[in-house]
Amino acid sequence: MSTPTAAGVSVMDVSALCVLVDVLRDRGYAVIGPTVRDGAIVLDELDSAERLPFGWGVTLDAGTYRLRRRDDGAAFGHAAGPQSWKSYVHPARERLWSRDGDGPVVAADETPRRPYAFLGVRPCDLRALGILDRVLGQGRHPDQGYARRRDGVFIVAVECIEPGRTCFCGSMGSGPAAEEGYDLALTELLDGSGSVSSSPGTPTYLIRSGSPAGTDVLAELPATPADAELVAHARDAVDAAAERMGRSLPADGLRELMVENRESPHWDDVAARCVTCGNCTMVCPTCFCTTTEDVTDLTGEHAERWRRWDSCFDLDFSYIHGGSVRMSGASRYRQWITHKLSTWHDQFGSTGCVGCGRCIAWCPVGIDITEEVAMLRAGSPDERTTAGDGAEGPR
Amino acid sequence: MTTALPLLYRVHGREVETYDTVTLTLEPMDGSLPASAPGQFTMLTAFGIGEVPISISGTAAPDGRLAQTLRAVGAVTRALYHATPGSVVGLRGPYGVGWDLSAARGRDVVIVAGGIGIAPVWPVLQAVLAHRRVHRRVTVLIGARTPRDIVFGAEIAELRERSDVHVDITVDQASNEWLGRTGVVTTLLADAPIDPELTDAYVCGPEVMMRFTADALLRLGVPAGRIQLTLERNMRCGGGLCGHCQLGPYLICRDGPVVTYDRTADLLTVREL
């Protein structure tokens, strides 16, 4: 972790957030950030920083999410909500092309009119964007729609000093500090430290740039150089957060654990609880699966192809002529957790989980990835049949 | 390279292979796909109906034409089966890793195909015959459900005339006129003139058939790494983006469809993987 020198870090007060949003909007960005709606902190386009969820926090647990009032004015005093930035760079529904009669195939131009500026990207989500970049943007056949939406996104990251009860980015090495991939990074301090802060409870922000574009924007903000002591204080607060994660998922041996457990009886145990609703995959910031639908008007003359989010929990996901490969809930849960924690490494060179905890909070029946792993680890090895011995042949 | 947009191809020829199988020869209308390798596949669109993965069963390089053989099993393949010369389809690709042909130089070659599986391995046979002398013995074993289901019957008959290729056919259920063999395709292996340690096998057919064939080859002594097979999973994108074609660590559209048995034997025995 490269500790930024005090020279690179500035400090600003809460009113500077308004300036930040205005500057970004003036530069033509659609600013997307957290705001309160329907009893949750959701992502939406912000016309001003006033719509940030000042003074709101959340209480999280498996299958539970509750908004609560905080006793301070934090704008970022909440952990990941029901949506992730995926919704913007890899939307739930997208038209790919259309064709009229015998005409040409016309690409749908779904490029956003204005480039996005993401305000309030947590370090875990920053890592998740990096993973999507690799999966969708850097393969042999990159997704051009993704590239169009992703190129030029301006990212304002916010480090975490107050992890939620479902967070475990510390275990996955993807937080609580922002390390790379941002244009600007903020640390929100609420303890009254920082020279410009008037009183405890009123946030003060440390801000640093991670790109030329970030430096450019920073130059327009009412921020002053931060002294080394304050920077060190903030760094300690972020480091301490790593020790206060609500959950943990020790990474060692995880990949192998999943492979060894391909035929574990535990999958039936999860399947009795999992309702295969697919929420975990849709809230996950890295789950990228999609399917296509070909549609026509009634005359059949106008044809379109749409792409929408799909999930390995959908029965049709693995359909091949004659029936789906993964019919049982057990096999679908196994696919999900194995992909996230193990086969993602084989396919894309990293883990597929960044420890944001969304799948835990937003599972309507409260299934917890960290607990399932703990149960798999606890399962006695002789209970498991070992798959993986090719010479043994089929049964 | 564009991945989401199908290129328009015109159906140039339509050869009826069986009651449910046709070979379409497709010619580019406005720009063609990059050159393909044997064993690769395209995503073939019947406009307004849908898109499916289909192997390339032949290429006629000069004018960019390619042949695809398909069996009508559902809505999309039925629409394609009925596509008449002149009609327009969409193509994306080519995708995936094809057959490794270099492996078989100076060795015995055995090709085992079940049903429509003959189409994806056909380019292997063509390549082998084009350079017949660099290989040792060449064996083609074909299985079909009934005599009516034999695809490429005329070509196979021609092949049987050659003295430098061993051809054998079996059907699961014989008809009255059928004078050939009956039984599963693995039974043909017993008579195949191969030296197992010096053999490269190319297997294509339904997944169970491929597993039994690969295991039979293993028992004969063909090394697992020398047995190539081509896998099928649901595919929506063809290019590693949609996640549908996963089999454990692999994305079949990207890491396959052709795989060697040493890398996949343990995966294929896990139920619902």
Add this chain to the structure above:
Amino acid sequence: MTDTSARRLPTLAVWKFTSCDGCQLTLLDCEDELLPLAGQVRIAHFLEASRESLPGPYDVSLVEGSVSTPDEIDRLKRIREVSGVLVAIGACATAGGIQALRNFADVDEFRSVVYARPEYVQTLDRSTPASAHVRVDFELRGCPIDKRQLLEVLTAYLVGRKPNIPRHSVCFECKARGTTCVMVAHGTPCLGPVTQAGCGAICPAYSRGCFGCFGPVAVDGAPAANVTGLVERLRALRMADDDIVRALRTFNSAAPEFSDAVPDGPSGRTR
């Protein structure tokens, strides 16, 4: 690809069994879309729209309503014989509908309480879906069905495509439209996780739990929804078994996943 001028127009028939007509009304509600539809199909039998009735056979038959009298069984069989494609529409035709609540009670008792001359009321003691009696080519869920889905099914059969009717949970639709989960964020009981999508997740968008109008997620008749898993969670949220049973026994009460989810629960007599 379609040449409308030279072709005989395919015929469409709409049939009503025991039902409220709501699903047929969905078809009538497709005003804008019906115009081009009229150019693509010949509506041969649709009493809600016209008294004219052409003789069969029919290319596509839409069947609304459940089978609840002996006559209806015979009529459905005759319709099957003269229909190319038979699509069951709505919760009544796909799961027996609200009237299948009788399946949990004593019909004779009802009959004598409700009707002055019960002997005139011909009824079966169970209300059953069309698929219990004849082969059904497609089941379109919903109480009532969704207009877009109905048009999709009709269009798909007209052009020869597989209808794009997803067989996943309502949660997919909530997440796609950005609705916050009412169960997780508000503690509101919701059948969405085990209910098939199709409505567009209307109720959660108004902060209410899903009522299960589209029935349990199932594939080709094979049960796929783990309703017991959801029931366990509802119990953990302190919902009483009586209330859980009541939530499950509405529009799709006779769907086995819903009716059998609370095995030790009360008898199911609905009040």
